[in-house]
Amino acid sequence: MKIKRGLSDADMLKGYNESLTFENGMYADEEVRKTKFKAAKPQAKKELLLPEEAQERLNRFLLELSMEWLKNKGGNCTWKVAKENDQITIKPVPVTKK
Numbered sequence: 001m002k003i004k005r006g007l008s009d010a011d012m013l014k015g016y017n018e019s020l021t022f023e024n025g026m027y028a029d030e031e032v033r034k035t036k037f038k039a040a041k042p043q044a045k046k047e048l049l050l051p052e053e054a055q056e057r058l059n060r061f062l063l064e065l066s067m068e069w070l071k072n073k074g075g076n077c078t079w080k081v082a083k084e085n086d087q088i089t090i091k092p093v094p095v096t097k098k
Helices: 052-073
Strands: 077-084 087-094
Touching (some): 052 077, 052 087
């Protein structure tokens, strides 16, 4: 597109709409256009069937176990969950490389 000689800035930019960005729209009173990207929806929180106090204690114990594992074994671990009669056991297991 050629720009004709002798035009003012307003005439040269007639019909051009600049999309607002952080740099050019920071102090503008203009309304910012909506982007084509949608905001990520927050992931649904997985619910445990434990009271909040019991969940906090369980998380604290798991954190303590994982810290002890890292200090003693010096590697990453995963959690093995097993049901034995009326008890549930959670044990740290070393991560196997595939």
